[in-house]
Amino acid sequence: xxxxxxxxxxxxxxxxxRMHLCENHFKEYCENRVKNVIDKHRxxxxxxxxxxAVSGGKDSLVLAYILNKLGYEFEGLHIDLxxxxxxxxxxxxxxxxxxxIGLPLHIVKIKKLLGRGIGEVKTRRPVCSYCGLTKRYxxxxxxxxxxxxxxxxxxxxxxxxxxxxxxxxxxxxxxxxKQGPLLEAEDKFVKKIKPLYELRxxxxxxxxxxAKIEHVTKxxxxxxxxxxxxxxxxxxxxxxxxxxxxxxxxRGFLRNxxxxxxxxxxxxxxxxxxxxxxxxxxxxxxxxxxxxxLMFQ
Amino acid sequence: xxxxxxxxxxxxxxxxxRMHLCENHFKEYCENRVKNVIDKHRxxxxxxxxxxAVSGGKDSLVLAYILNKLGYEFEGLHIDLxxxxxxxxxxxxxxxxxxxIGLPLHIVKIKKLLGRGIGEVKTRRPVCSYCGLTKRYxxxxxxxxxxxxxxxxxxxxxxxxxxxxxxxxxxxxxxxxKQGPLLEAEDKFVKKIKPLYELRxxxxxxxxxxAKIEHVTKxxxxxxxxxxxxxxxxxxxxxxxxxxxxxxxxRGFLRNxxxxxxxxxxxxxxxxxxxxxxxxxxxxxxxxxxxxxLMFQ
Ligand SMILES: [Zn+2]
Ligand SMILES: [Zn+2]
Ligand SMILES: [Zn+2]
Ligand SMILES: [Zn+2]
Numbered sequence: 001x002x003x004x005x006x007x008x009x010x011x012x013x014x015x016x017x018r019m020h021l022c023e024n025h026f027k028e029y030c031e032n033r034v035k036n037v038i039d040k041h042r043x044x045x046x047x048x049x050x051x052x053a054v055s056g057g058k059d060s061l062v063l064a065y066i067l068n069k070l071g072y073e074f075e076g077l078h079i080d081l082x083x084x085x086x087x088x089x090x091x092x093x094x095x096x097x098x099x100x101i102g103l104p105l106h107i108v109k110i111k112k113l114l115g116r117g118i119g120e121v122k123t124r125r126p127v128c129s130y131c132g133l134t135k136r137y138x139x140x141x142x143x144x145x146x147x148x149x150x151x152x153x154x155x156x157x158x159x160x161x162x163x164x165x166x167x168x169x170x171x172x173x174x175x176x177x178k179q180g181p182l183l184e185a186e187d188k189f190v191k192k193i194k195p196l197y198e199l200r201x202x203x204x205x206x207x208x209x210x211a212k213i214e215h216v217t218k219x220x221x222x223x224x225x226x227x228x229x230x231x232x233x234x235x236x237x238x239x240x241x242x243x244x245x246x247x248x249x250x251r252g253f254l255r256n257x258x259x260x261x262x263x264x265x266x267x268x269x270x271x272x273x274x275x276x277x278x279x280x281x282x283x284x285x286x287x288x289x290x291x292x293x294l295m296f297q
Numbered sequence: 298x299x300x301x302x303x304x305x306x307x308x309x310x311x312x313x314x315r316m317h318l319c320e321n322h323f324k325e326y327c328e329n330r331v332k333n334v335i336d337k338h339r340x341x342x343x344x345x346x347x348x349x350a351v352s353g354g355k356d357s358l359v360l361a362y363i364l365n366k367l368g369y370e371f372e373g374l375h376i377d378l379x380x381x382x383x384x385x386x387x388x389x390x391x392x393x394x395x396x397x398i399g400l401p402l403h404i405v406k407i408k409k410l411l412g413r414g415i416g417e418v419k420t421r422r423p424v425c426s427y428c429g430l431t432k433r434y435x436x437x438x439x440x441x442x443x444x445x446x447x448x449x450x451x452x453x454x455x456x457x458x459x460x461x462x463x464x465x466x467x468x469x470x471x472x473x474x475k476q477g478p479l480l481e482a483e484d485k486f487v488k489k490i491k492p493l494y495e496l497r498x499x500x501x502x503x504x505x506x507x508a509k510i511e512h513v514t515k516x517x518x519x520x521x522x523x524x525x526x527x528x529x530x531x532x533x534x535x536x537x538x539x540x541x542x543x544x545x546x547x548r549g550f551l552r553n554x555x556x557x558x559x560x561x562x563x564x565x566x567x568x569x570x571x572x573x574x575x576x577x578x579x580x581x582x583x584x585x586x587x588x589x590x591l592m593f594q
Contacts, residue, residue: 102563168465169458169535169546171553234531238466238531248467249466249467253468256468259470259557260556
């Protein structure tokens with residue numbers, strides 16, 4: 001089978017939109033998808049000071065690689081979670097790609113900053129839950145403190161469609177109106193963008209392997225409980241029968257998400273860190289029992 | 298394993314809410330579900346003149362049987378679709394149950410009324426599609442012409458959850474705000490009710506077998522293409538992992554369906570039959586090329 005765009009043998013078959021592609025044209029296809037999402041949703045403005053959050057996994061490393069290839073300027077942020085060997089591997093992969101593309105990478109070490117690594121805190125809260133809270137807070141505060149105007153993350157089509165799908169299935173719809181590839185800046189929340197919004201998990205894996213992007217494939221040892229996996233599997237079954245259903249589902253969602261609009265509730269300032277908070281102290285300062293605001297260096 | 302409510306051996310295990318039941322208590326459970334839906338959604342008013350549409354399949358026959366057992370007064374309507382032996386079997390089962398419960402059953406023969414049976418019309422439209430149109434129209438017009446104030450149909454939890462699910466998945470959401478166990482009367486549209494809204498397909502089959510309700514299990518030969526089967530299967534996979542998800546999904550939908558509200562468009566009167574219509578002639582009169590309104594006897 002020949003590539004749709006050249007005379008080379010096709011290496012990849014994409015089911016929706018259906019086409020056979022050689023290695024180079026497959027990479028181009030992925031890069032175009034990212035470019036299209038950025039343009040269509042106006043993710044990156046002209047003078048954006050962009051921070052790209054990289055975990056060491058395939059999604060965020062491919063994100064950094066493609067954004068660089070598309071000519072965007074940015075700096076990286078890697079959060080070292082302090083989970084033994086696993087975090088070491090993640091840091092190594094993140095550093096490698098940034099040294100290859102020649103852009104600066106900031107590394108924030110949770111253990112150094114907060115005294116304990118992820119998984120070392122005595123709490124009844126599931127590890128994944130406070131890990132997420134911690135990462136989101138640090139990404140935002142690091143960006144805000146350092147004058148970045150946008151934070152890009154590696155969320156992909158499978159992540160996002162499973163998230164929206166499971167929230168509708170359980171009618172947890174209060175925050176769906178704000179879900180999407182772009183979350184505008186508000187107060188001290190820096191703008192968040194998801195340029196991989198229309199790339200499938202499998203496509204990103206394949207891209208990483210073609211582009212020889214070393215990344216951590218081992219799952220975090222705390223991740224096994226993630227329920228999102230169930231909905232991803234389910235959507236995979238649907239997708240098998242209806243190629244394109246994930247993409248069309250998530251696009252239909254974006255067209256219709258205004259129906260999920262709920263009143264915003266007011267935010268005040270956390271009395272510790274001065275970042276936006278629902279209560280007197282923000283969830284981050286409460287969880288980590290901070291007495292002083294978190295400071296980077 | 299003993300029945301939850303008596304000393305008999307349990308015959309059935311219900312997964313959500315989890316319980317083991319003997320034959321009699323299982324039947325009681327089903328009847329209570331129907332009663333609860335009728336009460337919770339006020340499906341049947343005090344002086345309701347109720348018409349129960351029966352196809353000859355398990356759902357509608359169980360519906361008639363349970364409504365009678367619960368003490369409701371009603372008459373039946375069976376539409377003879379004119380599909381050879383299949384329709385003969387359907388008519389026989391319908392007649393049998395109505396003679397057993399001692400209530401009147403009206404039979405409307407499509408072939409006699411409209412010249413051709415379902416499946417005998419030359420059209421590019423799928424058979425299931427114009428069959429549905431025809432049945433819906435006849436149920437409503439028969440009820441309206443004869444002074445019935447409500448039409449009950451046998452739609453069950455699997456039908457309804459698959460319908461809502463597939464419509465959200467494809468974002469065909471314009472009419473979702475009107476979906477539910479109760480569709481109020483409007484203009485010449487008689488009220489429609491679905492008392493089996495919270496009973497599962499399997500529960501109804503089991504009820505039919507315990508109550509010895511003879512029904513047609515053969516599928517209509519035109520039904521093979523129905524895409525709803527696909528979504529029913531998917532929901533079954535989900536339900537296996539999350540017992541109760543169908544029920545909770547559909548209940549969550551009912552709590553939230555107002556978000557799907559769209560402006561009603563205006564209806565006029567069909568120039569042939571004087572029933573509500575979007576265009577000059579209603580879809581039914583157009584499809585069957587009627588020059589006179591359909592009259593029963
Ligand atoms: Zn090529
Ligand atoms: Zn705080
Ligand atoms: Zn019992
Ligand atoms: Zn008409």
